[in-house]
Amino acid sequence: MDRYAVIGHPITHSLSPQIHTLFAAQTTQSLTYEGIELPLTSFETRLWQLIKEGYLGFNVTMPFKGDAFDFVDELTERAKRARAVNTIKILADGRTIGDTTDGVGLLNDLQQHLKWTLEDTHILMLGAGGAVRGVLEPLIEANPASLTLANRTLEKAEELADDFPEITPCSFAELSGRFDLIINGTSASLSGMLPPIPESLINPGVKCYDMMYSAEPTAFLKWATSLGAVDLSDGLGMLVGQAAESFNYWRGVSPEVQPVIDELRQRLTIAT
Known part of the structure; x- marks a missing residue:
């Protein structure tokens, strides 16, 4: 075999x-x-x-x-x-x-399984590690209105922006505004932690996706639910x-x- x-x-x-x-x-x-x-x-x-x-x-x-x-x-x-x-x-x-194949996996889950629209939407990606790097090109090709990438360290976000000029880099501390979809690409959920983003980003209309998965909702998804978000998914x-x-x-x-x-x-x- x-x-x-x-x-x-x-x-x-x-x-x-x-x-x-x-x-x-x-x-x-x-x-x-x-x-x-x-x-x-x-x-x-x-x-x-x-x-x-x-x-x-x-x-x-x-x-x-x-x-x-x-x-x-x-x-x-x-x-x-x-x-x-x-x-x-x-x-x-x-x-x-x-x-x-990570990017294809993410896009298929978002668009085919969850039926979430990406075109002309404002997307926030959290994290700048290898998991995020692998999914940026397919997200860009989905033609969102904007793709903001936030990271604890601004320099790492800017490094990704050098390779993917379509994204807007910023630090977690600089985050503000309104997004249609927030994707947690940090490893924080593996240790039950939260990415340090303001509660003001979460509202009943925002979709929240965690690239991590578990039997129970991840810490990020639990937090988003507590703030009123209703469209949520982990990364299974x-x-x-x-x-x-x-x-x-x-x-x-x-x-x-x-x-x-x-x-x-x-x-x-x-x-x-």
């Missing part, structure tokens, strides 16, 4: 093995998919070992998306602009191609959507996303 894996550090929390196992069953593809934790200091050496063992592709999660970008022989156009790789494909001749749909894009990149088959989202949501609920 063909072998695939998600690589990261740590990796025990990853739902990717469950997702791709469900995709394989749904599409009758003969493959195995596992989670492999790589040492922080020997990414390239360990990855070459896995390729020699016969793995045909990898998903890449924290903290190795930048390492994967440097590792591969070729890059897709969207990976070049994002300067990050979350999907690696091994060709028959041994060459490696890097892609980024994004996770499954980016995985589906990776699966199709490797196998040439597009799995159905919604049944897998529903199955995982049920499993998360049962686990709690």
